[in-house]
Amino acid sequence: MAIMYALKSSDNEIFEVEQKVIEQSETIKKMIEDGAATGEIPLQVSSKTLAKVLEWCKQRQHKTVENENDDNKGKRKKERDEDDDIKEWENKFSDELKADKDVLFDLLLASNYLDLPALLSFLCQLVADMVAGKMPEEIRRMFNIENDFTPEEEKAITAEHGWAFQP
């Protein structure tokens, strides 16, 4: 029988999760080890975000469990077949996040707080891909960044790093 834990989101929703799934989070793992987690584990993450986090963890979990049982060769073969599935899943996952940037940023914070390095790195890359190849004005618009420079300051900065702003 798999050991289950109850996670409580900041808006008091309860998520029942297998131990193996949530132990990917170093933060939660420590909480369990410290014995702080009798009953519900309270987390500073909204239910909407937590659902996304768990979606990610479950997907990861499948991969690691299956691979543990195989020998080298079988493992490689399986990985190859699974790679396509995972890519497809990740594409869908990132498309959803691109469409809802609030969730994307909350997820970034949550992955940092819960200490999920793989998710954090995945999300950082996702944002980097969104930023790459765009001019500052486009990036500001995309993420609602307020330009608080005066036109003079802006001019001075562009002049200092002229090489980076030329097309």
Added chain:
Amino acid sequence: MIMSSAATDERRNKRSRSRQITSGSGHGAGSGSVKVGVGDDIDDGFSKLPDDIIVDIISRLSLREAVRTCILSSRWKYLWTLSTNLNFAPPRTVWKPSIKRKRNDIHYHGRCHREQMSKYISWVNKILQMHQSSNIKVFRINCGSGDSHNETIVTNWIYTAIAKGVEKLVLDLEGIGAKKHYGFPQECLSSIKYCSNLKSLSLVRVEVSREIVEYFIYNCGFLEALCVKYSAELSGNLKIVGNSQQQQQLKLKYLEFHCCSIEGVEINSVPSLLSFKFFGLEIMLNIENVPQLLDISVGGHKSVRLSKLVEPIMPFLPQLESLTLHLHLDQEEVPFPSCELPELRHLTFQVVGTDCKDLSELTTFMKACPYLQKLTIKLVYVGDKTRRRIRKYRNNKCCHEHLKEVEFVGFVGRPIDLELASHLLETATNLQKIIANPTCIYSVGSYYEFEDDARKRAARKRAKWIEQNLPPGVEFILL
């Protein structure tokens, strides 16, 4: 220099957790459209993030894009200086000569080169001066190092990279007008032991001795990738031998030697090794105890007998997933494997071929690879003006039912490659894609990659032949 407080109080290696964690559903409102500038509470996603996450994102951009973020807002002004990615790919401003060419000016190119070099050096130094982070992941230098007084500058860059705990160090010193290559400084040896983070080392057109290379291999405990290209000084018998007794096992995964003067390579007991690439002289290859090896590339110049390089890797063929062979069609026959390659998914042939030759021999090699999914042909075409028609390959009824993708690089659209394309269109029953890239294989990845010329245009015109003979369901991509 004025630094934002955000940038100065960095220098933490570990991410501080939970400092700015979301508080429930509060921030869900007012997303997207409206800018609310109440005090510091600007409604953009980044304002919620701690600096180190933003720095992580910036570090995944090119240096140019990273620097460009400084103009987004005052918070971003200096965040790029904490980037862990210092890939000094020269910007256009470095390449553009300011000197006007006068008539009969034989020193023009030399002067342009010197100008480029000094521009590049001051550009790199300026950025290094502004750079604040005490740790970096990537440090890549890509320039020529012509004059001897530049050598000390390059050496200083190496020391800077080492001092910042570099993980991936790339020195690609393509000397356009350089008389001799930069020599990796012997005096750096003592600091190599401080490269405790080094995972990847790549030296291109850097003269480096076997002693130094071996010193890196045996003293950098985390070294996973090693690549040396165009080093005449790298000679003798290179030994890469792991010791299972030792606590510190070699962690090498990728090894590549290209156009060096090595006479022999011995690889033994490197259980982590995934990939081995060699191009150069006809050397003594001795590979043993590499259970994970799944990618091999071998070949050499015209005088090299490929069979001498293929023989030592024969025992590993059954475990390979990808293989690259460099062939000279007029030199010798394609070595035929003595066993099947059941794991092979990607096969690459880099072929030097003339008009009068055909590539039918390659398909006999493919017969030994029943599960092949991708075939790449890199063609170095040597036109000899032989005019001939497209012929059908004879006695070759083998079916490549798993082959999904065929890629031609250096595509010329002459009988030599059209014949193979036509053959594969017939025999690869599940083919999904044919890619024809007319770029010469030597300019792929270089500054000239996307320049258009008459040769490319002609090849594209001739590629119509494939389009006309394309069966339904197969996609044809012409680059």
